[in-house]
Amino acid sequence: MPEALLSCRGLQAGYGASQVLFDVGFDIAPGQVVTLLGRNGMGKSTTIKTLIGALRLRAGELRFGGHTLGGLAADAVARLGIAIVPEGRQCFPNLTVHEHLVAFAAHRNGQRDAWTAERIYQVFPRLKERARNLGNQLSGGEQQMLAIGRALSTNPRLLILDEATEGLAPVIREDIWRCLRQLKEAGQTTLVVDKYIDRLVALADHHVILERGRVVWQGNSPALSADRGLWQRYLGV
Numbered sequence: 001m002p003e004a005l006l007s008c009r010g011l012q013a014g015y016g017a018s019q020v021l022f023d024v025g026f027d028i029a030p031g032q033v034v035t036l037l038g039r040n041g042m043g044k045s046t047t048i049k050t051l052i053g054a055l056r057l058r059a060g061e062l063r064f065g066g067h068t069l070g071g072l073a074a075d076a077v078a079r080l081g082i083a084i085v086p087e088g089r090q091c092f093p094n095l096t097v098h099e100h101l102v103a104f105a106a107h108r109n110g111q112r113d114a115w116t117a118e119r120i121y122q123v124f125p126r127l128k129e130r131a132r133n134l135g136n137q138l139s140g141g142e143q144q145m146l147a148i149g150r151a152l153s154t155n156p157r158l159l160i161l162d163e164a165t166e167g168l169a170p171v172i173r174e175d176i177w178r179c180l181r182q183l184k185e186a187g188q189t190t191l192v193v194d195k196y197i198d199r200l201v202a203l204a205d206h207h208v209i210l211e212r213g214r215v216v217w218q219g220n221s222p223a224l225s226a227d228r229g230l231w232q233r234y235l236g237v
């Protein structure tokens, strides 16, 4: 097992008086795709908010690429190379597709094969066709592709997708899954939260199941596929 890019142990976090995360711990190795699973309200988004510095870490250890993240503000975490595609896409209505892909461009992964606009267009040919369109002229699926492309343009060492296929038509969702497979083949380290477990099993290397703010199971795709009891107990499917 290569050294982890992200490593968290015993994470605790919450909102005011309500504690939501009690004991969250997992690793993400370079190039891995890891999922956070669990029913609604179990702490997936709260874990992500804690990782990106949007929510204060109350206890635990959070390390990323040799840095300790706990206590760092969100902009500092972003500069270290964690990019998030948030729920709800958030494209800019009056920037063109191409402007989205160059305005935030950075080089944070230290790799030679940078995600340039051209490379992003290879993964998302639809975006190339729409390069001159404004953000508010795009369909929901195109906006989602653009949100992923924009995050990639910062060349993150870790890409985080929170419910990236939420609200999309099935055919568009499949397009997003195909793109995520391409990103994985290109070596992009990714953390995914989504509800389509069968698709995640096909895509990801490692899965982490949360139940009321604690990791109750983690393992690889064959192990998760083989244990339908886990799906019923923790995932409600």
Ligand SMILES: Nc1ncnc2c1ncn2[C@@H]1O[C@H](COP(=O)(O)OP(=O)(O)OP(=O)(O)O)[C@@H](O)[C@H]1O
Pocket: 015, 018, 020, 038, 039, 040, 041, 042, 043, 044, 045, 046, 047
């Ligand atoms: N801003 C907030 N203030 C107070 N409580 C919150 C806030 N955001 C989330 N919570 C609570 O924290 C708990 C965990 O929520 P979280 O959003 O992390 O769950 P989740 O696993 O991502 O599920 P979902 O798919 O519903 O988003 C829930 O009980 C939720 O009500």
